[in-house]
Amino acid sequence: MSLIENRRPLPMADHVRGKRSAVTCQFKCANACVGPECNTSNNEHFRDIASAALSRRAVLGLGAAAAITLAVSSLRDVPVSAPAAAGQGAAALPGASFARGGSSGLPFTPIAPVDASVDAFTVPDGYAWRPVIRWGDPLFSSAPVFDIDAQTPEAQAAQFGYNCDYLDIIAEPNRRRGVLVCNHEYVNPTIMFPPSTDPAELRRRGDIYKAAQGMSVVELERRRAGEPWGYRVDGRRNRRITVETVFELTGPAAGSPLLKTAADAEGRWVRGTLGNCAGGTTPWGTVLSGEENFNGYFAWNASTPEQRRYQANATTSTSTGWETYDPRFNANDPGYVNEPNRFGWIVEIDPDDPRSTPVKHTAMGRFKHEGANVILAPDKRVVAYMGDDERNDYLYKYVSRNRMTASRRKNRQLLSDGDLYVARFRGDSPAGEIDGSGTLPADGAFDGTGEWIPLTRNGQSAVPGMSIDQVLVYTRLAADRVGATKMDRPEDVEPNPKTGKVYVALTNNSQRGGPTAPVDEANPLTGNRFGHVIELTETGGQAGTTFGWSILLVCGDPATFAPAYFAGFPRDQVSPISCPDNLAFDSAGDLWISTDGAPSTIGRNDGLFKVPLEGAERGRVQQFLAVPRDAETCGPVIRDEEGMVFVAVQHPGENGTFEAPTSLFPDYGSTAAGDVADAPRPSVVQVMRA
Template sequence: MSNHVSGKRSAVTCQLKCANACLGPECNTSDNPHFRDIASAALTRRSVLGLGVAGAIGLVIAEAAGGAGAPAAFAGGGRGRSALAFDPIAPVNRLVDEFTVPQGYQWAPVIRWGDPLFSSTPAFDLAAQSPEAQAGQFGYNNDYLDILADPSGKTGVLVTNHEYVNPNIMFAPTDDPAEKQRRGDICKAAQGMAVVELRRRREGEPWQYQVDGRRNRRITVETVFELTGRAAGSDLVKTAEDPEGRWVKGTLGNCAGGTTPWGTVLSGEENFNGYFAWAADTPQQKRYSGSSTTSTETGWEAYDPRFDAHNPDFVNEPNRFGYIVEVDPEDPTSTPLKHTAMGRLKHEGANVIIAPDGRVVAYMGDDERNDYLYKFVSRDRYRGGKGHGARRKNMRLLSEGDLYVARFTGNSPVAEITGTGALPSDGRFDGIGEWVALTRDGESVVPGMSTEEVLVYTRLAADAVGATKMDRPEDVEPNPKTGKVYVALTNNSNRGSSSPVDEANPITGNRYGHVLELTETDGQAGRTFGWSILLLCGDPAVTGYTYFAGFPKELVSPISCPDNLAFDSEGNLWISTDGQPGTIGFNDGLFKVPLEGRERGHVQQFLSVPREAETCGPVIHDREGLVFVAVQHPGENGSIGAQTSLFPDYGSTAPGTAAAPRPSVVQVWSSDRRS
């Protein structure tokens, strides 16, 4: 485990969050042609589709978010200028249990694990948890986040994912089976999603969450979801409990997400495989689990048969997870959706932009070593308008459409991609790419696979068409101001061994990760793109290689393991990290990166999260001078009797109440604003 830990996360995080995926056998054993195998040393910038790569990358995208057919929410600009001027903070040592912000700023939690959403729900008490209480309280380990203000600016709604739990710092040890089941039910209620109403006195001020808000809602492992798309109702998703194959209880491993132009929130089901005991005795199962297991960290399979895929009645239950989930935050009575048309994989999230013809385009990463980058293009077109009716119609846009996977080609001679980070002779890692269809007009175009198989076993379909193995593609975000697409590739310690280096993944044993910049060359809904590496991450003072879009590396903030991405109103990229303590020795944080002009590539750290925590779900409301992040798994390595973090209360709990770290949503604002 120590070798693994030095690569990124703590051992506890890996065990609980992703079932030690990096320690087990690789799920992707395909021998897809990497672009170093198919790229010709004679390939030049002028040989690509009649367009030079340099020209493609610099192309002005006609359908960028402000183009025809784009909703106002995606049309960068608006009134006012950014109110987020700051001096970058210094990196914070990984043993420091503080939430650190720039001089002139202050912070406070909006809501914490266990805070009640309803007046009928008891206040949080670490020593008196129950499934019933947790189902009405804010859940654990918040990840994707958005803060959606109503037109008045005085009310709004917070939506977040609750990815997983850590029983070690929630409960005292026990061997009692009945107590283990009770705690298992608490953990079921602590996961899923939350919708919470917000209120404030005036625009620009910090928010307060509202108990008994009209839109308040908890979505848990027991909430019923509707399957949509052409895999819904197929034999691959039917179980004894759901013979129709259309109604799934719960959502699992919810990581990043996205907010749609019609006001709904998308959530990616990522590390769902670790919740099931399954045999992994078929190629389909192995491609998602890597290895078999008779027990899980949750222990749910011991008393809930749907988590035991050895049981013939529930052998298909894992096939009902790994999708993009859509939730309507305006209607707490609505049934959330799982969209099979967008494929089944370890979804980090999905982020939507509207093409000029009105079709919806969603970008998605499959967060595992040597897995792929995807795009979905809807069959139908976005309908403008406000209100419940328009929102419900647009919620069906992601149910029908075409699914693509990315294949990358570099433009440098293979001999110049050495794995050391040395730039090729043209001065940049770049090239072209193709979106390879898995479905067309909603039907499979993968030889030997039915449409249902492509949508349920999407990884195998992508293997079959020769997709490019990537270094753990996590968040994938289109820039609402320029239409360019940015891909966070967190790391891949196996690059160079199980998968050779190539120009899009050029670092042997890539510990620190990198960020790609894509430009669609024939339209947001098209089939080709240009690409280049924006950042090769690391600490310039000690890392043998780094690259920051040509910006002087001695002037940047050290950064490692990019995870979630966001944009401000001026089109600057913001990056949250997950893995800095185990790679460059600093707490994880949030970083601003300008993308244009002389400051392009100038990484600047805005905040740092506490000890053993991960920075998630950044939301940048820069014109109000507000920044929000979800702080996940603070004090992850502690135990109920020896906590290693006391964030965010730092001991200021009620008399007689045990202190514990509480994952929280945090807001940051300028000190010269009223609070």
């Protein structure tokens, strides 16, 4: 099907109940939430155990942000005194004021929620913002300055990619040099290009889409610590990883017949990475990336139980059109029926070595990985927490067999050999008190205990009737068999580096309470539109197999949603929050939450929120920033010791078109060199104290 044919009316009903716009669902996850249920298993349930469009050619002065000048040829082109947008429209939330906790260096007055029709990047009074790098900014001097009307595959492969998601800023000890690592999850064809039905043009665009996805590694530099970063064109470590980059498979499933194709008889080498969502940075300095919604890139029959567990619908075409000219994306071809099995892994890259071969770790299981976040157990084994981002799927943990050492080379092997677990939750309240209304049970909390059920042990299957490669390639089916607890879309899962407690963002689940997923104490809301956050405490040590848990937040607007809960903090003193997605921590150990879905659920732009976890402020949700119209807040990085916060702004203006955009972020009418003033550009933004 051609790209223009893919612009059919989009299904809306479930999106209204859920978190995303129909555009996001089409291009990001191939309408997974409006299709049949992937998880139809009858595994043990918890309760049984106990504004108007803007003309593309009109340059509008919106007053929402000042013009920004970015480097397009050298760092010298980015004076640190360049103007930045500061706090316009950042009215204080009534009745709320920031109470500084621990050693946090980011005092702020929470902003008021921003209406979903507003196309502005909003920060608190006393703060300013500016992009670090935008879609299309060149990483190499061989690449042209970005021109939205003259895109080519070759240019895009040397420019910053589209739809940035996971983000980290890894500073060197002097804090004047560093590297930015960022995922590029997917593309929005309808705002990247005007409509076309020409087959040759659509194929050319398909190659641009391949180059626009994957990951970017970009060197950063600044004059002194605490000042804004600029990026370096031709930096030694600059690199683009795309849908054509070669990856090596590692771990027990590498070489399995389930991973072999006509192009790779060994089953050990994969071209490309897809759907790169969140991630994590390891203690040895590599970066992990989660391959999430990979299924939507393939035409496939979905005729077997194994296929249907990852792609409920048979598909004959995709939004990229790759299957029309690249046989590996036609999984209906017998030679490439296993190609989808080669995606859905945790990827590891070395940002310090642009010539290194990135890897995909089969030992960590295959599912729709939001990301993976690592913490060291007391015995120095590596523990990685992972969520499978689909309704009614599971929470996982990986524990390495070996221990971290001083050898970076040896540490690169830690994620290739270890045990994989899936979580089962138990509640401590009578089943009759968990009725789907969100009313707290008699003991005053949704809480209980849980266990980590092994899927693999010492490189062997721990699931009866499944081989090790079946467990790792069809991890969802293995988890079904052992009776894991179905969760409300587990996205980011982050261990707190201060306390070791683990926080799970459950973004929402409009199908909770249905026949395949009744409510339970860990997922207590029927038709959970706004999501919740679970706090998990390992009781057997970080590498142990038991845990305690409680719900920290039940999200929603407390003014209109009675079940909203904020760890017992007064409801009239918090910022409304909906659809938690990515998590981060500041130096004091406070939690920061970025959201994805507030416009379609509470009518507000998505944002970044701070939540203290201890003392009298525990549960006090405070909104720090809001992203522009139609955008999602991704990849928060908190450097409060420097008074700085970084976020990736994904899919701004996604509900517009090429000719009639709904956002002009981040250039907002600027005509400086390299700016595209009348089109939205996904960007990495730094926020600093003004």
